[in-house]
Amino acid sequence: MIRVLVVDDEELVRSGLRLILEAAGDIAVVGEARDGVEAVSAVRRLRPEVVLMDVRMPGTDGLTAAGRVLTEPQPPKVIMLTTFDLDEYVHQALRLGAVGFLLKDTPPRELAAAVRTVADGQAMLSPSVTKRLIASYVDRAPSRAETARRQLATLTGREEDVIRALARGLSNAEIGRELRLTEATVKAHVSRVLAKLGLANRVQAAILVHDADLG
Template structure:
């Protein structure tokens, strides 16, 4: 069962998210919070697997709460939700360790699928946000590209193959089939790459690979 915390300053939005998710047999909404501060407290109390959290809230906003949660031991996977697909929000959220970024007009089916996807350790972005990220990174200055490639140079050839596949959005099973290795071996390569690069999740790996111009 995937345990979910819903965080939004509007009670109607929280109720709507609960109504969307609770009919799923494998998802349980264990708590709600109305701002970032309440979210941090609720995570410590309820230990959810996934947090669905609004970006803009009074008091502690979602981006600040995300940074607080990422500093905790065994943090939950966090999907940021917003009605505004502004680049600054997206970049800050993903750099801070968000596992996903969805707009509030995401369909109920896609929302539940996103929760399952990030709970399994993968990332989930709204398609038009993904396109904009790729367009943005395509225009990076050469110095930024060189810096990103220098960071990636610590990886072995096999780890490099795996992180490039991660950046393409492939799951561990798909990477295993493509590179002729077991899913467990892929997972081990991903874990070692994260440790070497000082990153916390697959989204950050994908961003670094794109920074390097390698997708």
């Protein structure tokens, strides 16, 4: 069972998420929290594998809480919950190490699939939503772009092919088909690229590509 903590200030939202996730059969909601302070405490007490964290909450918001949770020893995977009018906050959470985000109107099947994906060690990177928002809200100051380009210049040609495809939201299997590589080879390339660039996950790699204006 995948252990999940649900964090949202609205009880109705928390209850709905619990019902959806527990109906999946392989996901257990081990706790709920109403704000960032409760979320940090619950993570330390319950040790969930995945946290669904609302962005905006009274008191300590989701962004602040995500930053604290992600510095914990053996931190959980954090997925931010947001609505379109809050998207300007999302890239900050991704930079902190959150593995992605979901819109609150995400269909139940996709919600459960997202939890399984991040629990399996992969990042949330939806081509239709995540890529667009990263491209829209990541700060592309000239100094940031130049720094990103210098980092990417350390990659081999094949590694750059992989990270560009990754930034488009492709899965390992899709990258393999596009580049004519086995999925295991793609996985090895991704791991090597993340280590070489000092990145925590695929989402941060995608942000780096967008910072360099190469996505």
